[in-house]
Amino acid sequence: MLAAVAVSSAVMVVLSRNAIHAAIYLVLSFLSMAGLYVILEAEFVAAVQVLVYAGGIMVLFLFVIMLVNLRDPSGSRVGLHGVLSGGVGLAVVALILSVYGRGSLPASSAEGSVLRQGGNLEAVGQAIFADYLLPFEIVSVLLLVAMIAAIVLARPIPKD
Amino acid sequence: MPVPPTHVLIISLLLFSVGMIGVLIRRNVIIILMSIELIMNAANLNLIAFSRQLNNLVGQVFGVFTIAVAAGEVAVGLAVVLALYRNRATVYVDEVQIMKG
Numbered sequence: 001m002l003a004a005v006a007v008s009s010a011v012m013v014v015l016s017r018n019a020i021h022a023a024i025y026l027v028l029s030f031l032s033m034a035g036l037y038v039i040l041e042a043e044f045v046a047a048v049q050v051l052v053y054a055g056g057i058m059v060l061f062l063f064v065i066m067l068v069n070l071r072d073p074s075g076s077r078v079g080l081h082g083v084l085s086g087g088v089g090l091a092v093v094a095l096i097l098s099v100y101g102r103g104s105l106p107a108s109s110a111e112g113s114v115l116r117q118g119g120n121l122e123a124v125g126q127a128i129f130a131d132y133l134l135p136f137e138i139v140s141v142l143l144l145v146a147m148i149a150a151i152v153l154a155r156p157i158p159k160d
Numbered sequence: 161m162p163v164p165p166t167h168v169l170i171i172s173l174l175l176f177s178v179g180m181i182g183v184l185i186r187r188n189v190i191i192i193l194m195s196i197e198l199i200m201n202a203a204n205l206n207l208i209a210f211s212r213q214l215n216n217l218v219g220q221v222f223g224v225f226t227i228a229v230a231a232g233e234v235a236v237g238l239a240v241v242l243a244l245y246r247n248r249a250t251v252y253v254d255e256v257q258i259m260k261g
Contacts, residue, residue: 003167003171006171006175007171007174007175007178010174010175010178010179010198011178013178013182013191013194013195013198014178014179014181014182014185014186014191014195019188019190019191022190022191022194023194026194026197026198029175029198029201030201033175033201033204033205036168036171036205037205037208037223040168040208040209040211040212041212042208042211042212042220042223044220044224045204045208045220045223045224045227048224048227049204049227052227052228052230052231053197053201053227053230056231057197057230057231057234060234060235060238061190061193061194061234061238064190064238064241064242065190067242067245068190068241068242068245068251081185082185085181085184085185086181086184086185088184089177089180089181089184089185090177090181092177092180093173093177096173096176096177097173100166100169100170100173120220123217124217124220124221124224127217127218127220127221128221128224131221132218132221132225135225136225139225139228139229142228142229142232143228143231143232145232146231146232146233146235146236147232147235149235149236149239150235150236150238150239151239152239153236153239153240153242153243154238154239154242154243156246157246
């Protein structure tokens, strides 16, 4: 059910002519994917998904769509280029499916779920701040760099 | 209710392919960025599905990292879109051909 909503709204993101409609469908897709994360016992990631994607990133997208007022929505003319690239996309899908057919999944581990020790949040927090502290710090520096880069790029060009 | 990981892999494959076809066929840069987000979410879904299958937290930790990286990427991408719109007054990729590619 959630999966159907996620996939169909993703299709609507790609197909809708109006960029604002695409953004709304993207929110729907992200929210249903957060539901999938909850089903897969990843509550913390689901919460982060809702906060960061459905909150922050979508506000960013909508601001840019409003700033860049769109002209006539002629953006979805599908010509030879579109057919060609759609064919390439389907070929890649077939390739990945054939790989899926070949492989076998590793067996599911034993009962005592390490994902649930003291609630999912505590387990994830322990893992991040004990074992993955260096990647965490690197991500924070990366976000700082991205923020500075965004400010520099979007700044009005100084007249001198 | 246990969810078989194969189903999650199929969902993630569908999301990835929708995102990839969106990147390929759309001309609006903003929608191309949205499709890239879909692709990143598909990868994230795989990470979390295998985290559950292998009973290992690393997948969820890297899922959080992926979301952070995606946020940074969107910020820079949208700043590039704004700079592009300010300089060339377009958001359609086929109208940006200074390099004659």
